[in-house]
Amino acid sequence: MTTKTSTTENQRISKDATIGANTRIGDDVLIYAGCQIGDNCIIEPGAIIYENVKLGANSYVGAQCILGERLSGYLSDPSYKNPPLLIGENSTIRSGTIIYADCKLGKGFQTGHRAVIREKSIFGDMCSFGTMAQSDGQMTVGDNCRFHNNVFIATFTTCEDDVHFYPMACTVDSMHPPCQKGRQGPHLEKGAIVGAKVLILPRVRVGKGSVIAGASVVTHDVPPGMVVAGMPAKVVKARDAVRCHIEDRPAYDVAIENKN
Numbered sequence: 001m002t003t004k005t006s007t008t009e010n011q012r013i014s015k016d017a018t019i020g021a022n023t024r025i026g027d028d029v030l031i032y033a034g035c036q037i038g039d040n041c042i043i044e045p046g047a048i049i050y051e052n053v054k055l056g057a058n059s060y061v062g063a064q065c066i067l068g069e070r071l072s073g074y075l076s077d078p079s080y081k082n083p084p085l086l087i088g089e090n091s092t093i094r095s096g097t098i099i100y101a102d103c104k105l106g107k108g109f110q111t112g113h114r115a116v117i118r119e120k121s122i123f124g125d126m127c128s129f130g131t132m133a134q135s136d137g138q139m140t141v142g143d144n145c146r147f148h149n150n151v152f153i154a155t156f157t158t159c160e161d162d163v164h165f166y167p168m169a170c171t172v173d174s175m176h177p178p179c180q181k182g183r184q185g186p187h188l189e190k191g192a193i194v195g196a197k198v199l200i201l202p203r204v205r206v207g208k209g210s211v212i213a214g215a216s217v218v219t220h221d222v223p224p225g226m227v228v229a230g231m232p233a234k235v236v237k238a239r240d241a242v243r244c245h246i247e248d249r250p251a252y253d254v255a256i257e258n259k260n
Helices: 253-257
Strands: 053-055 066-069 085-087 098-100 103-105 226-229 234-238
Touching (some): 066 085
Antiparallel strands (some): 226 234
């Protein structure tokens, strides 16, 4: 037997929202018009889900999350209509996360606590975005990508499949801020690994399967399959030449192959 969560005096759910079966909604949740909440979802107390959010089935939204945060036009345009936010099925949005309208997040998407994802961010399937990580918007990400805690991803950054960012890594999109002309983020090819506290400058292309050592500053393109390190980052050796100090195997294979 399927059931639909009933509205109580401690919830404000628009009559123009669609709530799926077997969905549990906590106290003080606001759900606005045009929202579609899938079956078997859990929405914890204090969450705000603005207009035109589509949340896939079997998803979890933690306490005090904001989904579909309205864009700047809401304050100045009387005819403003909130663009859709699409979140795939089996997603986990942890407490305090803010995701703006006009984003598309694939199935199995996960955030840490208090992550921020600005408008026009696109993520493929099975991606994660860590605690207090921030997307400044207009980024494009493939499948199976991982962004750890306190990562900052600038606008116009592109990541292909299987890219990993480790804590406090950062990309930038302007060659000489605060100038806004010619902004363009870096492009990371499939399987690139970015170590902790790395800074990647605009317009840089990081080659397929390359590794950027922690605390490096990447100022020029990185060849595929190489390890770079330093400020500025320079090629150290081939990735396949780096061996694990625990087992006799290439050091970086597990990070890419384990997608669970």
